Amino acid sequence: MGIGPFLLLLWLQLTAAWCIVSAEWTKGLEVLPGVTILALVIGYLLALSRWPPISAHLYSFTVGAAISFFSTSLLLPDTLGWQERFINLGWRIGYWLEGVRAGEARGGPIAFVLLMSLTVWWSAYLAAWLALRKRNGWLAVIPGGVLTAINAYYGPQSLAIYPIAYAFASLIFVLWLHFREQEESWAHHRVGYSPYASFDFFRYGLAFILLALAFAWLAPGAKANLKVGFLKESWEKVQREWNKLFPSLKGYRVPKIGRAYFGKELELGGPVALGGMVVLEVEAYPRELVRYWKAASYDFYTGRGWLNTDNTAFLFGAWEEIPAFRFELRQALTQTYYLIEPEGRLIYAAAQPSLLSEKTFIIATGEGDRIEPSLLLASEPLKPGAVVRVVSQVSVADEESLRKAGTDYPAWIARYLQLPADLPQRVKDLALEITSRYDNPYDKALAIERYLRENIVYNEKVPPPPEGRDAVDYFLFDLRQGYCNYYASAMVVMARAVGIPARLVAGYTAGEYLAEKGRWRVREKNAHAWVEVFFPRYGWVEFEPTSVQLPIVRVSRTEGEARPLIPRERPLRIPEGVEVPEESKLPPPAPPPQAFALPSPERFKKFWPLVPGLAALMMGLRVIQLKLEPPELRPASRLYLRLLRLGWLAGIKARPSQTPLEYLESLTKLFPEKAKPFRKVVCFYLQERFSPEPPDEEVLLGLEKELSLRVLLASLKGRYGFLGDKEKRHQDGSGPNKHR
Known part of the structure; x- marks a missing residue:
């Protein structure tokens, strides 16, 4: 080499x-x-x-x-x-x-x-x-x-x-x-x-x-191999173990709330970088009920992340009614999902699904003859381009109804009050401080939501929690900034701390509405985490604590019109003894990274007419090369022809009356440093033409390299500079003639 x-x-x-x-x-x-x-x-x-x-x-x-x-x-x-x-x-x-x-x-x-x-x-x-x-x-x-x-x-x-x-x-x-x-x-x-x-x-x-x-x-993107699901699961285990080994690393696409992972775990880690790739498009009716496309819900908080602890899978056929718990003030929302980048078997569904067009395994917990779905998985891997239809029951409960819902929770809801035994006391104290002025779960949940929206800075480039630290405690009292995973986690933990059952939910926001298609286009960057709070009689109700997202709007029967859930009030008082950095000292949120993107092939359509011309040019150059140095020439003849061209460029044309040896003398006077290889070429040329034994091929190969076109042109340039003096030295004729 x-x-x-x-x-x-x-x-x-x-x-x-x-x-x-x-x-x-x-x-x-x-x-x-x-x-x-x-x-x-x-x-x-x-x-x-x-x-x-x-x-x-x-x-x-x-x-x-x-x-x-x-x-x-x-x-x-x-x-x-x-x-x-x-x-x-x-x-x-x-x-x-x-x-x-x-x-x-x-x-x-x-x-x-x-x-x-x-x-x-x-x-x-x-x-x-x-x-x-x-x-x-x-x-x-x-x-x-x-x-x-x-x-x-x-x-x-x-x-x-x-x-x-x-x-x-x-x-x-x-x-x-x-x-x-x-x-x-x-x-x-x-x-x-x-x-x-x-x-x-x-x-x-x-x-x-x-x-x-x-x-x-x-070329169009390759279709996913639907027979290697076990490999994907194994690789996801490797990813999780890697995250455990190196928790302080930045995270971009490793299992977080970005695309490529909505599963049984959700980690509270370091920075995220979500791209603009389109993952699905959705048609839904009625449009005013559209908020989120849910992927999974999580019930168990570990102090460093979330787990979905449901281990029972219920198999339902296509369009078989799901025996979910019944709640009041619900309205049907029909959805049609056009999967562009499906995640294996994962099925999305708004709020509480009741009917599915696919044979589905529903991961859920149950009580009696009713179940509470937390994850939907198709019985077979979903291909790109697959279409899945879902009917969901979406809450339309008004504020007054939720305020009067009370606290008579069913027994199966108790697991949504779980908190780690070592949760720092100041997190509980802050939750009590925020909600102390309210007497019902709904207003308390609103107060926690409002506190997070008004007091925490949104930033996707935050470092992961230090080893041994509770993630929510670190987010609330040290970082004071973060992204949706942290906002939602903090609200769920603080709600549970004051006795309100809540859970974290992951999926996508509605995305961009395309009026001409009547669809929502959902991109990777629409990945999101939000909160669901449980109310007796009315079930799970969505809350949005992340400050950069629009607040959810609910109907107020008292006012007779819809109004934002998050009224702008002054920030609540922080509990005594808790040190919080001043807002002016907080680092500004990092700007989103400038993604490298290849130019679209559409931009090059105007250049396609040039392709035939370029191909013709390359063919023309090849024809000229073959004319100048025909492939049927034997090695020594080809080298001698090269000497003739060199002499012509130097202004010395081989006359018909000259023998090869006589022409050699004229050429070596101009290029004395090349006299030895030039003489070898002429001798081999004469041997090739007039001797029964051919020249030594190994020596000819060495001469090929020694007298390559690049070497000869360099010699010519070194003697005359650029080829401008050729006309002055040109004798008669205008090109080399091969000796016969």
Whole structure:
């Protein structure tokens, strides 16, 4: 492998490292590019050595661990000496490993940086080993490609450029490596080939690569494989374990309230980044009842997130009535879901579903002959383009009815009052302080909702709760900012703290209404979490504590008209003894990330007429090349023709009366530094024309490289500058004539 393929391989591995650094999972990842360079150099040297594979791999393991350990230790405070750094780092890693063994979340940035250092080390080392020792370019690009793809998928959308760049450079690398192997094979078997072979090889190879990437971009998306659901479930378990190992990392698409996960768990973690991809479209009637498209509800608060503890699945046929609990003041809402990016078997439904068009497993709890659904799963995986119809019962209860609902709760509702035993007392005190002036659950729920909307700043870029801290307590008293998961969690916890049964619900907001289609278009960024509070006789009623969402509007029979649920009153008093930072000192909410997006193929329609012209131009250039240097020429004749053209460009035309040796004398006077190879060419040309034995092919191959078109043009330019003096030196005629 020459310097060119090596530099290209280095670029590939640095692309993978830069992708991890740009994701900004945590601080300290800037050490990865340096580790990558060292790993590739070590791998290159070991691959060229005569060491057996086991010895080379053991050496790489030892050196890689030492370099990764050293690089990670640079992140520790400068006040520590080197011995103290290594001891401190060893203690941190040991503490993290103990947490892994005990199933506890102890992961900090140091452990993650060390793991990533080891990962990029082995990725770069294996790439060099596979490319040089195994001569397999395809295997060499796989480790870095996997790293790049995983980081780009789970990282922010701005990383989309990295897998594109990696794919393009990978194909160029494989193409280059393959050509070098072909050159070696031709030389070994003494096969002559055109000096333009490399140019043709890379030109057509590059054209094929560009066409392949363009086709991959323009082609419609692949349909999901419906037979690998168990793989998805296994991967989701891996994701959850990963989050436990490294809870302090930023989160983008790992199981949070973003697309790709509405399941049995909901984590209260770090930052989120939701994209603009369309996931579904919905038709619903009557329109005024549309609020949310529910995916799942959660009943158990762990202090760090939420669980759905329902373990019973009830199978219902298509359009079979669901025996849910009956409540007053409900109105039917019919929905038709057009699934563009379905989530396996998940079915969405507003409020309380009563009829479904699909055979469905309903995850629920029950009492007697009635059930309380919390998750809907189709009996078969749903394909993209599937249509699901649902009829739901939506609450239209007015404010006066809810105020008079009372507190006569059924027995099965008790689990919606659950709270952790170690919930900080100040959370309960704050809930009591907020609701102390009200005498009914509805007004108390409104007060909690109002407090959160008016006193907490919305911000999607908040850090995850520290280890050992209750997430709601951290949100209310330290962060004082967050996104919908935190708002909804805080309201549910505080409502339960004052004896009001409540649960957290996840799904999507209504989305953008398309009047021309009569549908709501729901995007990834519409993913949301909200609150449902239970009222006797009226069931679950929705509340919206997130400040950036519009308040829910309910009818007031007293006023005879609808009014917003959240009247603008002054913020409530904070309990004594609770320190709250001043609003002026709160960090401003981070702006949404600028997503990288490829231009739409529609923008390039106007360029399609140019494609035939470009193809014709490439064919024309090929015809000209064949005319200038016909492929039927034998190697020595082709080299001699090249000398004739060089002389013509220099102003020395071969006269018909000149022999090849006489013309050689004229040419060597202008290019004395090339006299030796020029003489070899002429001698081989004469041998090829007049001797029964052909010239030595190996020597001819060497002359092909020594007298390539690029070398000859460089000699000409070095002697005359640019070719402007040709006319002054031109003798008679206007082109070379081949000697006969």
